[in-house]
Amino acid sequence: MPNNEQQATLQADTSVTPREDNVVESQLSYPLDLNSSKIIERQQLGLRYPREYMRNTGRILIIKFNDDGVVLTTGDGKFFFPIPEELDNTYFTALHVAFSTASTSGTPTIQIRNVTDSVDVLTTKITVDANEFTSYTAATQPVISFANSQLAKGDIIAIDCDVAGTGAKGGTLIATIQS
Numbered sequence: 001m002p003n004n005e006q007q008a009t010l011q012a013d014t015s016v017t018p019r020e021d022n023v024v025e026s027q028l029s030y031p032l033d034l035n036s037s038k039i040i041e042r043q044q045l046g047l048r049y050p051r052e053y054m055r056n057t058g059r060i061l062i063i064k065f066n067d068d069g070v071v072l073t074t075g076d077g078k079f080f081f082p083i084p085e086e087l088d089n090t091y092f093t094a095l096h097v098a099f100s101t102a103s104t105s106g107t108p109t110i111q112i113r114n115v116t117d118s119v120d121v122l123t124t125k126i127t128v129d130a131n132e133f134t135s136y137t138a139a140t141q142p143v144i145s146f147a148n149s150q151l152a153k154g155d156i157i158a159i160d161c162d163v164a165g166t167g168a169k170g171g172t173l174i175a176t177i178q179s
Helices: 004-016
Strands: 023-032 041-050 059-064 073-083 092-100 109-114 122-124 156-163 172-178
Touching: 041 172, 059 073, 109 172
Parallel strands: none
Antiparallel strands: 023 041, 059 172, 073 156, 092 172, 109 156
């Protein structure tokens, strides 16, 4: 069992509670919005992880780059975000996009760019097929360049739109990062 100082650090870093049986418990709470207009219920999930797995479970970043009420347009730098110190020396392991309103024709195409290193992260860009909401179901899946996927603290990452499709709104990047 860790001492009180270690417990406080673990709780502050990972929002979990260590137990004597070497299991870490976490309570995740998220809004459940069935009609996309307001939060109607909050649901809690109880999760249990052995402590030795907590450090390498990865992180998922959800980044809104286009407002729900605004039609997506082409252009570089639709959104920029910095890599914090806590994600130094990690890698993008999966990148996907979702829209709240699907494109009625055309295939929205997104590139992720490391501005600091002047490189594109993807060798095959993220696409969302017409009338689909996410890239998870796309005919062509994105491919990450391993050589360009490493992140360092202070890196600036840009989300670029190469093809907008027709009527796509509410663009969100879903980025999985691991060490």
